[in-house]
Amino acid sequence: MLEFCQALPKIELHAHLNGSIRNSTIRELAASKGDAVGLAREDILKITEDGDRNLAECFRLFDLIHKVTTEHTTVTRITREVLQDFADDNVIYIEIRTTPKDNAKFGITKQSYLDSVLAGMEGYIHKGEGSKMMARLILSIDRRETTEQALATVKLAAAYKTKGVVGIDLSGNPSIGEWATFVPALRKAQQQGLKVTLHAGEVTNSTEIKSMLEMQPDRLGHVCTFTDDELESARDIPIELCPTSNLRTESVKSYGTHHFGKIYGRGMPVVLCTDDSGVFNTTLSKEYAIVADAFSMDEEAMLQLASKAVDYIFDASPNVRTVLKGKFSAAWMRWNASILSQGAPCRSEARKLGCMGRKPFGMSVAIFAVAAVCIVQAFART
Numbered sequence: 001m002l003e004f005c006q007a008l009p010k011i012e013l014h015a016h017l018n019g020s021i022r023n024s025t026i027r028e029l030a031a032s033k034g035d036a037v038g039l040a041r042e043d044i045l046k047i048t049e050d051g052d053r054n055l056a057e058c059f060r061l062f063d064l065i066h067k068v069t070t071e072h073t074t075v076t077r078i079t080r081e082v083l084q085d086f087a088d089d090n091v092i093y094i095e096i097r098t099t100p101k102d103n104a105k106f107g108i109t110k111q112s113y114l115d116s117v118l119a120g121m122e123g124y125i126h127k128g129e130g131s132k133m134m135a136r137l138i139l140s141i142d143r144r145e146t147t148e149q150a151l152a153t154v155k156l157a158a159a160y161k162t163k164g165v166v167g168i169d170l171s172g173n174p175s176i177g178e179w180a181t182f183v184p185a186l187r188k189a190q191q192q193g194l195k196v197t198l199h200a201g202e203v204t205n206s207t208e209i210k211s212m213l214e215m216q217p218d219r220l221g222h223v224c225t226f227t228d229d230e231l232e233s234a235r236d237i238p239i240e241l242c243p244t245s246n247l248r249t250e251s252v253k254s255y256g257t258h259h260f261g262k263i264y265g266r267g268m269p270v271v272l273c274t275d276d277s278g279v280f281n282t283t284l285s286k287e288y289a290i291v292a293d294a295f296s297m298d299e300e301a302m303l304q305l306a307s308k309a310v311d312y313i314f315d316a317s318p319n320v321r322t323v324l325k326g327k328f329s330a331a332w333m334r335w336n337a338s339i340l341s342q343g344a345p346c347r348s349e350a351r352k353l354g355c356m357g358r359k360p361f362g363m364s365v366a367i368f369a370v371a372a373v374c375i376v377q378a379f380a381r382t
């Protein structure tokens with residue numbers, strides 16, 4: 001299944017830039033400036049080792065990573081590498097997210113940080129039909145920030161809307177910060193026409209979850225602690241799920257008991273994501289394969305799951321959706337052709353493909369293609 005998931009075109013909607021850095025790059029950066037920033041050898045090992053770490057430990061690791069990504073050139077470099085890695089994993093559209101940082105010591109402002117990220121995204125933003133991957137940017141508000149800092153991030157996002165920024169995220173250590181601190185900025189983002197996604201329910205906090213739902217965000221991330229009732233209230237909001245991240249941070253006990261099962265089973269909108277592919281040593285293909293395995297989903301179900309993500313992207317341009325739907329239509333056609341070449345009987349194929357309401361855009365073309373092959377095969381047999 002991993003091989004199938006690797007070949008599958010995929011959409012990534014929840015990936016933090018500094019959590020997705022290659023381990024080799026972290027080691028290289030730490031070797032060149034680790035001493036200067038007080039990064040010990042065991043710290044570097046902690047960041048790059050492949051193990052479980054609870055949420056608190058995770059946020060300590062992010063602070064360590066941030067110590068070696070302080071130069072503008074480094075920010076541009078890691079952006080370029082992270083995008084390259086997702087493109088190599090057959091991701092066709094990504095919304096990468098990052099927290100613009102003020103760091104006076106290194107001459108970095110939120111705006112210059114953002115410019116450095118966008119420099120690394122060059123070549124991925126204005127892409128069309130023939131391109132391998134399109135990228136957009138979501139700016140994160142860290143829960144450690146003040147209302148003013150959060151508002152500054154939203155102001156920047158609004159000013160950069162035509163340059164690839166599509167939304168605002170609320171993230172950071174869920175045990176820190178008060179919801180009320182972020183409300184003015186998140187409301188401002190909505191007023192400015194920016195999409196909003198919130199890290200929700202990483203730790204139990206029913207009061208905050210209630211307020212988050214009242215805000216009507218465009219997507220939610222994680223929702224690990226959501227009760228059945230809370231899930232029901234979020235029924236129409238697309239949910240970004242990151243199985244390995246949740247397992248590694250001990251937010252869920254096993255893949256088999258991951259809340260993906262409940263959410264998918266209820267027919268709620270859901271998209272699989274990596275969260276921090278560097279820190280958790282994963283890829284989007286691995287996340288798809290893990291879910292397929294844990295919930296006994298076949299290739300058709302995985303293709304269906306991947307295709308549906310087009311409906312949840314923040315970029316509102318019809319052209320972008322058309323390009324993505326075209327790529328998924330082509331994938332459906334390839335899959336149908338491979339099924340036929342394996343000698344699957346035409347009748348069962350026609351029946352499977354008959355449920356057009358569940359199929360994504362372009363399926364009619366695929367059905368026509370399969371029907372044509374069936375007719376040719378039928379003639380060949382007579």
Ligand SMILES: CNc1ncnc2c1ncn2[C@@H]1O[C@H](COP(=O)(O)O)[C@@H](O)[C@H]1O
Pocket residue numbers: 016017018019058062063097098099140142143171172173174199202245249275276
């Ligand atoms: C594990 N679950 C998580 N929950 C909440 N926030 C997370 C996170 N994983 C990452 N981040 C957020 O993303 C930042 C790193 O990327 P950027 O410096 O923004 O590119 C972290 O500092 C944290 O604020």
Ligand SMILES: [Zn+2]
Pocket residue numbers: 014016171199221275
């Ligand atoms: Zn996250």
